[in-house]
Amino acid sequence: xxxxxxxxxxxxxxxxxxxxxxxxxxxxxxxxxxxxxxxxxxxxxxxxxxxxxxxxxxxxxxxxxxxxxxxxxxxxxxxxxxxxxxxxxxxxxxxxxxxxxxxxxxxxxxxxxxxxxxxxxxxxxxxxxxxxxxxxxxxxxxxxxxxxxxxxxxxxxxxxxxxxxxxxxxxxxxxxxxxxxxxxxxxxxxxxxxxxxxxxxxxxxxxxxxxxxxxxxxxxxxxxxxxxxxxxxxxxxxxxxxxxxxxxxxxxxxxxxxxxxxxxxxxxxxxxxxxxxxxxxxxxxxxxxxxxxxxxxxxxxxxxxxxxxxxxxxxxxxxxxxxxxxxxxxxxxxxxxxxxxxxxxxxxxxxxxxxxxxxxxxxxxxxxxxxxxxxxxxxx
Amino acid sequence: xxxxxxxxxxxxxxxxxxxxxxxxxxxxxxxxxxxxxxxxxxxxxxxxxxxxxxxxxxxxxxxxxxxxxxxxxxxxxxxxxxxxxxxxxxxxxxxxxxxxxxxxxxxxxxxxxxxxxxxxxxxxxxxxxxxxxxxxxxxxxxxxxxxxxxxxxxxxxxxxxxxxxxxxxxxxxxxxxxxxxxxxxxxxxxxxxxxxxxxxxxxxxxxxxxxxxxxxxxxxxxxxxxxxxxxxxxxxxxxxxxxxxxxxxxxxxxxxxxxxxxxxxxxxxxxxxxxxxxxxxxxxxxxxxxxxxxxxxxxxxxxxxxxxxxxxxxxxxxxxxxxxxxxxxxxxxxxxxxxxxxxxxxxxxxxxxxxxxxxxxxxxxxxxxxxxxxxxxxxxxxxxxxxxxxxxxxxxxxxxxx
Numbered sequence: 001x002x003x004x005x006x007x008x009x010x011x012x013x014x015x016x017x018x019x020x021x022x023x024x025x026x027x028x029x030x031x032x033x034x035x036x037x038x039x040x041x042x043x044x045x046x047x048x049x050x051x052x053x054x055x056x057x058x059x060x061x062x063x064x065x066x067x068x069x070x071x072x073x074x075x076x077x078x079x080x081x082x083x084x085x086x087x088x089x090x091x092x093x094x095x096x097x098x099x100x101x102x103x104x105x106x107x108x109x110x111x112x113x114x115x116x117x118x119x120x121x122x123x124x125x126x127x128x129x130x131x132x133x134x135x136x137x138x139x140x141x142x143x144x145x146x147x148x149x150x151x152x153x154x155x156x157x158x159x160x161x162x163x164x165x166x167x168x169x170x171x172x173x174x175x176x177x178x179x180x181x182x183x184x185x186x187x188x189x190x191x192x193x194x195x196x197x198x199x200x201x202x203x204x205x206x207x208x209x210x211x212x213x214x215x216x217x218x219x220x221x222x223x224x225x226x227x228x229x230x231x232x233x234x235x236x237x238x239x240x241x242x243x244x245x246x247x248x249x250x251x252x253x254x255x256x257x258x259x260x261x262x263x264x265x266x267x268x269x270x271x272x273x274x275x276x277x278x279x280x281x282x283x284x285x286x287x288x289x290x291x292x293x294x295x296x297x298x299x300x301x302x303x304x305x306x307x308x309x310x311x312x313x314x315x316x317x318x319x320x321x322x323x324x325x326x327x328x329x330x331x332x333x334x335x336x337x338x339x340x341x342x343x344x345x346x347x348x349x350x351x352x353x354x355x356x357x358x359x360x361x362x363x364x365x366x367x368x369x370x371x372x373x374x375x376x377x378x379x380x
Numbered sequence: 381x382x383x384x385x386x387x388x389x390x391x392x393x394x395x396x397x398x399x400x401x402x403x404x405x406x407x408x409x410x411x412x413x414x415x416x417x418x419x420x421x422x423x424x425x426x427x428x429x430x431x432x433x434x435x436x437x438x439x440x441x442x443x444x445x446x447x448x449x450x451x452x453x454x455x456x457x458x459x460x461x462x463x464x465x466x467x468x469x470x471x472x473x474x475x476x477x478x479x480x481x482x483x484x485x486x487x488x489x490x491x492x493x494x495x496x497x498x499x500x501x502x503x504x505x506x507x508x509x510x511x512x513x514x515x516x517x518x519x520x521x522x523x524x525x526x527x528x529x530x531x532x533x534x535x536x537x538x539x540x541x542x543x544x545x546x547x548x549x550x551x552x553x554x555x556x557x558x559x560x561x562x563x564x565x566x567x568x569x570x571x572x573x574x575x576x577x578x579x580x581x582x583x584x585x586x587x588x589x590x591x592x593x594x595x596x597x598x599x600x601x602x603x604x605x606x607x608x609x610x611x612x613x614x615x616x617x618x619x620x621x622x623x624x625x626x627x628x629x630x631x632x633x634x635x636x637x638x639x640x641x642x643x644x645x646x647x648x649x650x651x652x653x654x655x656x657x658x659x660x661x662x663x664x665x666x667x668x669x670x671x672x673x674x675x676x677x678x679x680x681x682x683x684x685x686x687x688x689x690x691x692x693x694x695x696x697x698x699x700x701x702x703x704x705x706x707x708x709x710x711x712x713x714x715x716x717x718x719x720x721x722x723x724x725x726x727x728x729x730x731x732x733x734x735x736x737x738x739x740x741x742x743x744x745x746x747x748x749x750x751x752x753x754x755x756x757x758x759x760x761x762x763x764x765x766x767x768x769x770x771x772x773x774x775x776x777x778x779x780x781x782x
Contacts, residue, residue, distance in 0.1 A: 037664030038680070076453070268666070268683070275663050284454075284659045288648035289414035289679035289692075291639075298673055304664040305415070305679055308649070318664070 008122035008140055008205065009085065010049040010057040013104060014042055014068055016127035016202065019171045020162070020253050023373045024353075028067040031059075031128040033252070034336045034354075036265050036274075037317050038304040040071050041128045041252070043078075043282045045203075050078040051278035052136035054124060056085025058114070060107040062092060062100045077281045088114075103224035108215045115212050123211050125204040125226070131250035131261065133277040134203065139243055143205045148241035150210075150231060152177065152184055153203035155245045156196050162254035164192050175200040175227050177242055184240040187232045200227070201245060248273035259351060259371045262317045262334050266300055287320050295326055311341065325360075332368075350374060382497040383462065385518055385575070387431050388489070389422055390482050391506035392439030397627045400754030400772040401728055406438060408506030409445040410631070411711045411729065413638045413648060414677045414692050416657045417448060418625060421511065422504045423455045423464070424655045429514035431502070433462030435492055437485040439478060442468060454658045467492060481596030487585040498578050503598065505572040509634050509646065510622040511653055517575060517616050524552065526614040527580045528606050532568040533622055543569035544599050546615045554613040557603050568615055571622060574598065580611065621645040628770075632726055632750045635692050635709045639677060660695035660712065670701070686716070694729070703733075707742065717761070724767065725751035734761035734777060741767045 014031030024033050031042035042059075049057055057080060061068060068089075074080075075087030092100055093110055101107040104125070108115070115123070122143070124136060134153075143151040154177050163174060169190055177198040178186035191197065204226075214230050223229035231240060248270065250261040264270045287306025292298065297312040306321040311328035318324075319336045325343040332349045335341070339352045342360035349366030350358075353376040358364055364380050366372030374380060395407025402410065408419035419436075426434050434457060438445055445466075452464030467489050469478050479485035486493075486503065493501060500521065502514055512531070521529040532546050547556035547566040558565060584602050588594050594601045606613055621644065625631040637644035648655060662681025667673055674689045681696035686703035694712040699705060702719045713730040716722055720733045725740030733739055737759045740751035749768035759765060760777030769781045 265663075266666070268668075271663065271666070279661050280663075281661060286454075286654050286656050286659075288655070289677040290665070291649070292673045292676050292678065294675050296673065296675075298667045299671070300667070300669040302664045302666050303678075306649075 007120045008054050008124050008136065009118055009120040009208070010046075010054045010124045010126070011108070012042065012045060012049075012057060012059045013107070013125070013127050014059055014065065015062040017129045017172050017252075018064075020129065021255055021258055023255060023375070024258065025064060027064070027353075027376050029061070029064045030252070032065075032067040032071050033258070034319055035131065036262060037302045037319055039280060039282045040068075041131060042068065042071070043280050044131045044133060045126045045128055046072075046078050046080075047278065047280045048132065048134040048136060049124065049126075050080055050281070052134075054136055055080060055082055056088075056118065056120060058088045058090055058111065060090050060101070060104075060111075062107070065089075065091065071283050073283070077283055079281075090114075103229070104226040105215055105218045105224050105229065108211070108226070109219035112212055112216060115208060118208065120208060123206050123208045125202075125206070127202040129252045130201045130203070131252070131274070132201070132203075132245065132247060133274055133280060134245070134247070135277070136205075139203075139205055142243055143241065146182065146241045147239060148205075149207065149238040150240045151205040151243050152231070152240060153201045153243045153245050154179075154198045155201060155249050157199050157249070157251075158196055159191070159193070159199065160251065160253040160257055162256070163190070164194065166190075166192075173225060173228055175202075179242045182241055184231075184235060184242050186235065187227065189228055189232070198242065198244075201249065202227075203245075205243075247277075250274070255351070255371065255373060256369070259334060263315070263332075265317070266302055266315065271302075285320050296324075311343075328358075332371075334371075353378075356380070381461070382499065383433055384498065385431060385500040385502055385514075386433040386435070386462070386493065386496050386498045387422075387426050387502045387504055387514070388486055388493070389419070389434055389436045389504045389506050390485060391419060391436050391445065392479055392485060393507055394440040395507065395626065398631065399628065399770050400752050401628070401631075401726065402441070403754060403772060404441055404444070405755070406441050406445045406506075407626070409448055410625075411694055412509060412625070412631070413635060413655075414694055415660065415679045416655055418509065419445070419448075419506050420455075420655050420657045421509055422506060423452075423457065424653075425510070425512050425514060426504075427455050427457060427656070428653055429512075429516075431514060432457065432459050433496055433498075434464045435467045435489060436464065436506070437467050437479065437489065439469060439485070442466070448658055450658070455656045462496065465492065481594075481601075482598045483585060483588050483594075483602050484596035486581070487589050487596070490582060490585065493578065493582075501576050501578050501581055503572075503574040503576070507626055508571070508622060508624050510571070510618075511620055511646070511650070511655070512573070512618060512622075513653075517573070517618075520616045521575045521614070524614045525612060526575075527577050527612045528603075529575045529614045529616050530554070530603075531571040531573040531618045532615045533571055533618055535567055535569045537564065537567050540564035540567045540569065544572075546570055548615040552614045552616070554607070554615050557599075557607055559599055568617075570599070571618060572599075575616075580606075628726060628750050628752050632709060635726075636690070636707065638692065639675060639690060662695055671699075681712075686718075708740070711755075724749075725753070725765075727753045728755040728757075730756050732758045734759055734763060736761055737763045737765070739765040740769075743767070 018025045080087040290307040296309040303318040304320040310326040311324040313330045316333045321338040327344040328341040344361040345358040346363040349371045357379040391408040395402040457464040545558040641647040665682035685701045686699040689706040691708040700718040707724040711729040717735040719736040754772035764780040766782035
């Protein structure tokens with residue numbers, strides 16, 4: 001089987017929704033935000049693709065992407081080093097007149113020649129702020145069975161408060177769906193409806209030839225957004241099918257949800273729901289196992305390798321290489337890679353970025369509703 | 381293009397003194413230190429020392445080892461020219477032979493070595509835990525203008541007669557070799573790590589092969605022959621951590637020493653000398669409310685709801701509520717059910733210890749054994765496994781084994 005009719009290539013938009021978490025994307029982009037003690041957000045969708053034989057994946061980086069290049073490297077950890085396909089990273093093609101892409105259309109238009117050269121029948125498009133362990137095989141099967149032109153993935157959930165309360169559209173667009181007999185009949189942009197909605201997860205499946213055609217047309221008309229400018233006006237003409245996802249979904253829509261979705265993994269039920277399917281791959285750091293030294297007290301924590309724990313840690317997520325010294329207290333915190341909490345320090349409701357130091361004896365506390373974020377390389 | 385030095389790693393040993401642990405596993409593939417296998421140490425030493433070509437000589441139960449090594453990528457040994465190669469015995473036009481001894485294993489792979497045209501060959505052993513800079517050893521070898529060098533450790537005089545000993549003069553020149561002598565003249569124990577000039581090694585391997593009475597062994601044949609001919613032989617003093625983990629008790633002890641790097645000298649937290657391994661790919665480990673973890677090492681995929689004290693848990697170990705673990709080495713994928721008590725023992729991979737079962741015991745005056753449970757074994761609920769037991773078959777619920 002070189003390329004069967006069931007085959008799809010993947011396109012990931014790692015910068016989508018950067019504006020939702022401005023602090024975290026100061027030195028990176030959405031896709032490389034650390035999550036769940038040893039992962040980055042892109043690991044989930046990228047592993048999902050790799051696990052479903054989608055082994056020709058293009059990552060359309062836009063800005064702040066050095067951290068992502070470092071993380072993905074050759075794509076080897078996801079088994080995406082291939083002669084045919086494999087991982088491609090497409091930065092904007094720098095010309096005199098070029099600007100970073102606004103929506104998906106410009107980015108897709110820039111790789112139309114590449115897309116024309118590919119052999120896969122379908123294209124899967126996805127963002128990285130929706131964390132899922134997704135089975136694309138079932139989606140492709142359903143797409144074929146329903147004779148869809150486009151399949152749109154959604155889940156049933158209430159809109160996050162940050163979106164409901166937003167008074168502007170400057171954080172980007174999100175979409176809710178009206179569905180009749182499985183077909184999307186209407187799409188709403190930035191709805192503010194309370195209650196459970198059919199909330200699009202920004203995962204699409206579309207015929208490659210159709211995508212090329214649609215993007216080409218949209219681009220010459222100066223249109224920018226795939227959903228708003230291509231799908232929404234064509235809901236009558238195209239068979240746009242809705243695919244309901246019932247698995248575990250973690251959405252990052254602001255700092256609070258970033259904090260909450262990490263913390264939810266402390267519940268085994270949620271952890272198993274996200275990880276019990278196919279494996280999620282990530283960059284390997286070759287840390288040694290975590291060491292708990294006499295005096296350590298730990299309750300309800302998730303900890304990656306390479307940590308040294310001598311103090312007290314409770315209800316927290318610790319990434320690789322975190323050090324908690326003797327007498328230090330860490331409660332309700334997310335401590336990213338190589339954070340150091342020195343002796344006697346007291347940390348509560350913090351999100352510390354990479355290489356943060358909480359100095360000896362210092363007290364630093366956020367609250368349940370407002371966890372305090374401390375930027376990369378900062379010393380408190 | 382010639383390589384300056386390549387490594388040949390002897391990994392064919394059965395490790396029969398590890399009993400249940402090596403029934404289906406070559407000794408170098410035995411898990412160690414929470415996320416490693418023994419062979420990770422020599423392989424990481426090689427790549428950290430700048431050696432990019434390693435031949436691994438396998439013979440006994442090689443499946444797990446072969447799969448583990450794969451293309452060598454975890455150790456950065458997937459190279460266009462060189463890299464890691466697994467070298468099992470193979471059939472030749474003139475017939476085929478198992479590796480008859482350590483020297484014969486190298487002899488049978490002379491053509492492999494010649495592909496790289498090396499000036500030096502380092503012979504390594506796949507059953508030791510050691511962090512060693514082989515480039516420093518090579519520097520010594522060159523400075524002495526040696527034809528053969530052996531890494532030696534000073535051991536206590538009262539234990540010296542257990543080792544192969546090198547008697548050396550004040551310039552480290554070896555004058556005599558004693559294999560496990562009753563009356564040791566030296567306390568410099570051979571670590572079984574040798575650097576040869578390739579031309580010398582090849583000459584002596586061929587000569588050794590031609591001798592029908594030879595055991596084809598480095599210690600028993602090659603080294604005595606070199607001495608006989610007054611070759612330039614030197615002893616390189618190594619004073620870092622080194623441990624032969626060929627027995628259950630030494631394997632257990634070495635694991636426990638990992639928990640105390642400040643005193644034992646085996647520091648796995650060394651950024652400048654990382655030990656690489658193939659990754660489990662599991663999530664971070666979890667310690668639930670109500671669990672206790674003291675002075676232990678825990679890695680990805682573990683779920684701890686019980687009590688863990690002074691122990692090493694490998695990837696994916698589950699410790700249920702009320703279970704108690706102390707002074708134990710618990711290898712990957714093992715499940716310890718509620719109320720089970722697991723002490724002073726080695727539990728291999730994918731074992732299930734049933735509810736309220738008891739495995740091993742803390743050492744007392746007359747019992748100091750390290751209970752050992754082989755891979756894939758199920759210990760039934762309420763079963764009791766004594767401190768000297770070596771279990772390689774399922775034990776039914778309520779049964780006792782001593």
